[in-house]
Amino acid sequence: MDSFGNGHDAQVTADSLGLRHVLIVGGSSALWAGRSRERWLESARELSAAASAYGVKWLTLRPYGALGEAAIQIDVDHVVQLESCGVVIDPTSDGRQRLVDAFRSIGEGPINEASVAGSLYEPADGEPDLVVICGKSDRLPPSLVWELAYAELVFTDTDWGSFAAQDVVAAVAQFGRRRRRFGGLDA
Numbered sequence: 001m002d003s004f005g006n007g008h009d010a011q012v013t014a015d016s017l018g019l020r021h022v023l024i025v026g027g028s029s030a031l032w033a034g035r036s037r038e039r040w041l042e043s044a045r046e047l048s049a050a051a052s053a054y055g056v057k058w059l060t061l062r063p064y065g066a067l068g069e070a071a072i073q074i075d076v077d078h079v080v081q082l083e084s085c086g087v088v089i090d091p092t093s094d095g096r097q098r099l100v101d102a103f104r105s106i107g108e109g110p111i112n113e114a115s116v117a118g119s120l121y122e123p124a125d126g127e128p129d130l131v132v133i134c135g136k137s138d139r140l141p142p143s144l145v146w147e148l149a150y151a152e153l154v155f156t157d158t159d160w161g162s163f164a165a166q167d168v169v170a171a172v173a174q175f176g177r178r179r180r181r182f183g184g185l186d187a
Contacts, residue, residue: 017055017172017175017176018055018129019051019055019056019129019130019172020055020056020058020129021057021058021059021060021121021125021128021129022051022059022060022128022129022131023059023060023061023132023147024059024132024134024163024168025062025063025064025131025132025133025141025144026063026064026132026159026160026163027063027134027159027160027161028065029063029065029066029069029091029093031160032074033072035074036075037075037076040074040075040076040080041076043061043163044059044061044082044087044089045082045084046164046165047059047061047087047163047164048082048084048086049165050165050166050169051084051085051168052085053169054172056085057085057125058085058088058126059086059087059088060087060088060121060124060128061087061090062090062091062092062093062143063091063143064093064133064141064142064160065093065094065143066093066094067142069094071091072091072093073091077089079123086124088121093142094142094143095142095144095145095146098143098146099120099146102119102120103119105119106119116146117146127150128147128151129151130151130152130171130172130175131144131151131152131154132156132167132171133153133154134156134160134163135155135156136155136157137155154171
């Protein structure tokens with residue numbers, strides 16, 4: 001089983017992490033729109049292979065964007081199913097709009113935490129455990145409305161255009177060293 005850590009960290013394995021879903025947020029809408037289909041598929045393959053080595057089943061990619069910004073058109077399918085893990089490419093950078101769209105898609109069904117999360121992340125089987133943000137830690141992306149409740153946040157100085165497998169590994173390593181409290185406080 002793959003493990004990571006330096007001599008001072010306890011070895012962490014994919015089995016011990018419990019990561020099912022990772023969300024990576026980065027890049028402007030213009031940068032996203034200018035990416036070719038081939039580059040999207042190359043990124044999806046590389047990032048999903050790195051994430052799946054740690055047990056991740058779903059990887060979601062989303063632009064950093066700005067509030068009020070409309071979803072952009074990109075030349076790639078919304079869901080890319082790879083051998084390593086499924087990749088959801090979500091071009092909606094306005095988290096408020098994503099919530100409105102989720103409520104609309106629920107329709108007449110019951111609106112509760114499970115139905116909203118299901119609608120937001122379909123076809124992924126749950127909310128992100130880890131959110132990796134390409135950017136400074138002094139500002140949160142406007143696309144993160146729902147995710148801020150329980151996901152662990154990792155900020156990286158790597159810009160979206162350069163984000164690669166080693167950045168996924170570094171974020172997972174940081175996640176593995178944390179003690180998750182799911183909003184609770186230490187006694």
